[in-house]
Amino acid sequence: MKFFVDTAELSDIKELASFGLLDGVTTNPSLIAKSGRDFKSTIAEICAVVPGPVSAEVAATDYETMMREAEVLRKIAKNVTIKVPLTLDGLKACKALSGDGTMVNVTLCFSANQALLAAKAGATFVSPFIGRLDDIGLDGMELIREIRTIYDNYPDFNTDILAASIRTVNHVKDAALIGADVVTVPPAILKALVKHPLTDAGLATFVADWKKTGQSIV
Helix, strand or coil, X not given: CEEEEECCCHHHHHHHHCCCCCCEEECCHHHHHHHCCCHHHHHHHHHHHCCCCEEEECCCCCHHHHXXXXXXXXXXXXXXXXXXXXXXXXXXXXXXXXXXXXXEEEEEECCHHHHHHHHHCCCCEEEEEHHHHHHCCCCHHHHHHHHHHHHHHCCCCCCEEEEECCCCHHHXXXXXXXXXXXXXXXXXXXXXXXXXXXXXXXXXXXXXXXXHHCCCCC
């Protein structure tokens, strides 16, 4: 499974990239607004830090303007992935962009049928939103399971399942068990994956016992 971080905060991205575990970054208009920074320069800076796919979302909702915006965004860096909404215009843009060799992330996926259309349009990634489905009383993880089954039925599909709207560490585990190709998580969740009370307790014991030996490795 590949790990993307879902943020536009450059300091968080640099820190996580330094651990060698980061495969890519996803952003969206809400994250850009939260950062308070210029959109295009932020994407350029992120692309310079992370060599993997960096999702930059179009703001338009109609095909023609999406394509004009995509033309600007994909010139920022070679690893820019154009993010489009799962609408008919978004799928049309996805088909045109992917046919031209551009990576495309089709976002706001909430059904298996939508994911099927994204794959037909040649999406590099489809982003099913787990947490938002859970919020309305549905099982977001079941959607990942359905998409995985459909994609496995058709080997010609080359679209990666990018599990998004991750709220808990269990979301990450369950997505991995089902077979999501990628998970994009907030920085806090990515850091929380390493935590376990028994690890902390065991390390404290080892450190204390080592001090008793009076030795030094270096």
